[in-house]
Amino acid sequence: MAAPPLKYKPNPKAPRQALPLLDAHVRAHSADEVALGFTPEQVSVEAQRCLQCAKPTCVEACPLHIDIKRFIARLAEGEFQSAHDVISEQSPFPGVCGRVCQHELFCEDACIVGRKWDPVAIGSLERFAADHARLRMKELAASYPKPTGPKVALVGSGPASLIAAYDLVRWNYQVTIFEALHKLGGVLAYGIPNFRLPREILREEIARLQNMGVEFVVDFIAGKTATLKELMEEGYQAIFIGTGAGLPHMMGIPGENLVGVYTANEFLTRINLMEAFKFPDAPTPVRIGKRTIVVGGGNSAMDAARWANRMGSETTILYRRGRVELKARLEEIEHAEEEGIKFEFLAAPVALYGDENGYVKEIECIRMELGEPDESGRRAPVPIEASRHRIPVDTVVAAIGQAPNPTLQKVTPQLITRRGRILIDEQGETSMPRVYAGGDVVRGGSTVILAMKDGRAAAKAIHDTLSSTPEVQ
C-alpha cells in the first residue's frame, strides 16, 4: 500500500492527549466504563502526533501487526470508517484491544515519538476507530460468504481462540468454538470488569465473528462433555486448545477457607459473569464487608480491589514487592489510586483469623524487604520476622496468580505438559498431531495480546497443514 496523501503536518510536540475519564466520585459507585474515549478533536491532535515513519516500528511491535501507521493516517484525515477497515485487515477486536491491551509494552513502547516525547496514544486511537464503527458490525460481516472448508474446533472462547477463528473463517474453514461457561470471551467475560470493558463491546465484536459464520457452542467442556478424540471422530480436522490459565493459586496460609476469603477468580466471576454487583436483582451474591484486603499486584488484584471499593468497602491492596514491580496495566494502577484504593507495599499475609462462625475477621501480615534478584530478574521479597501485625478485615481476596486449567490435560495424557502448561513446537502444535495450543494454557498467565498472537500463529499453522493435505477429509 502506498502511503496516503497526508492532509496534515506531523506535530509530535503537541501534548499526548489524556483520555477523558468518568469523575472519580461517580466511579466510586458505578459499574460504568471509566475511560470515556477521545473526542474527534482529540483524535485530530493525537493522530497528527504520529510521524508516519518510513519504518514504523510500532507495526512490528504490535503482536497482531495492525497497520498502525495507516489507520492513524486515516483518523487524521477524518476517515474514521476507513481507519476501522485498516484495523480489520488484522483484527476484529479493536474495541477490546483498544481498552485492555498492555500497549505500553508493545506498540507504544516501540513508537519513535516516545524516544523524545510521550509516545502516540495508539491504544486510545484504536479504541476510537472501534467505537466509531460499532454500528457497522453486521454490514461488515455480510461481505463474507458462509465458510465451506474443513471443520476446525477451537476449545475455549478467550482471545486466543477468538482471533484464530477470525483468521480461519476468512480462509473458509468451518470453525466451531467450544466454551465451558455459559458466556463467551474467557477472561474478557469473567475476569475483566465492565468498567474497563463494557460487555456490549465484547458482545458486538464476538457477534461479528458469528455473523461471519463462526459457530459457538457454550456449556461444553472439552475432556468432559466430549474428548478431543471424539471431536476428531466428528470430523474436526484440527483442534486448537485455548483453555487459558484459570486455576487459581492459593495462598497456602492458615485460615484460607474462612468465609469471606475469596480467590480473585471467584470474586470476579461472581461479580462480572454472574453480575453480583446487581444483587438482589441478579441472583448470585458476593460477600463484601466494610474492609477488604486484596493480596497481589497484577490486573486481577486491581480489578478485584476496584470492584470491592465500588461496592462500598474500604479497600487496601497488599503487595509483597514495591510499586514499580506491580504487574498490572499502568492505567489501571493509576485509576485504582485515583479511586482511593490504598496500597500497602512490601507486605504479605501470613495467617487469617475468623470469628466463632468461621467468618474472617483479621489478617496477620509481615513486612518485606527486597533482597537479591530472583529468576524473574526482580528483587525477591524477604520477610522481616519482627514485623508481624494484625489488621481487622471482613473480606480477603487472593489475587496471586493462576495456573493452566487442568481439566482437559487430566483426561488427555497424550498432551505433554510442564507444570500444567501444554508444550508446543514452533508451529504451535502439541504432542498430539493436528492439536495446537496457545495463549495462557501454554504461557501460564500472560496478556490478551500475546494470547491473540498465539491464536493467530496456530491458525496459520492449521491452515498450512490442512491446505497442503487436502485429501484428508
Add this chain to the structure above:
Amino acid sequence: MMNRVLAKRELAPLVTLLEVEAPRIQRRWKAGQFIIIRPLESSERIPLTIVDSDPVRQSITMVIQAIGKTTREAVSLEPQALMCDLVGPLGEPATMTTGKNVVCMAGGVGVAELLPVAKAFHEAGNRVVALCGARSDNYRILDTELQAAVDELHWATDDGTYGFHGNVVQLLQSLAGPDTFQEGHVIGPIPMMKAAAEATRGWNMKLHASLNPVMIDGTGMCGGCRVTVGNEVKFACVDGPEFDAHLVDFDELTRRNRAYREMEQEALAHKCRVGLDVR
C-alpha cells in the same frame, strides 16, 4: 445450549424429577458425576447430581429438592420448556470396587443421588445394602427403583411412619458392626454425612462421602467449592465431589455452605416483592 425438558414428575413434597434432553452427557456420564444448570437466563448456576439416563430418548434425569430460588425456578419448568444452560458431566465418578459388602447411605433428596452409585456398585459385582432416610413415609422417594438396584433396602423415617424409627446412622448402627461392610458411600445433608463418618471411624471400612459445597463454574476455575480433606485443600467440583468421609472437615463445610444464607433469603424475598407490588 438450550436443553429441552422431556418429562417432569413430583416424587414427594417439594421433590421433583426432571428428565432433560442431553445427548452428549447421556453418552458419557458415570455414577457420582453431576451437572451444573441455569434454569432460566436470569438464574444462578447450581449443581445437581445425574440420577439416570436414557440412550433412546437421549436424556438425563435429575431430582431436585426445591429449597431456594434457583431450585424453585428449575422445578417450575414444564415439559417442552427449554432449560437455559446445562453443562457436564462434571466431577470424578464414584469410586468403585468389586466383590465386597457395600453399604450405601442417603437421606432426603440424597436418596436420588445415591441411586446411580448403588446401581453401579451392584453392577460391578458387590453385595449392596442401601440404607435410606426420609422425614416421613410420604417423603420416601424412588423406592421401586432402589429395590430393583440393590440386594437389600432398608428405610428409616424420623417419625417412624415407615421402617426403622430414627435416622440412617442409627439404622446403620442397629444393623451393622465394624466388620459388616468393607466399603461404603454416603450422600445427604452434612450433619448426616458427618454422623456417618463418626459412627464408622475405626470400623474396617472405607467410607466415601459425596460433598455438596456451594459451586459456581464447576470446572476448577473459582475455588469457591474448596473443602479441607485430611488437611489438604481440595476443589470439590474437580477433585470430588466424593472424598474419604473420615478425612473431611465437615464443620468447615457447614460454615462455608452457610456463607450466603441471609443473602439467599433476601434474593427469595426480593423475587416475591417484584411479583407482589411495584415499588
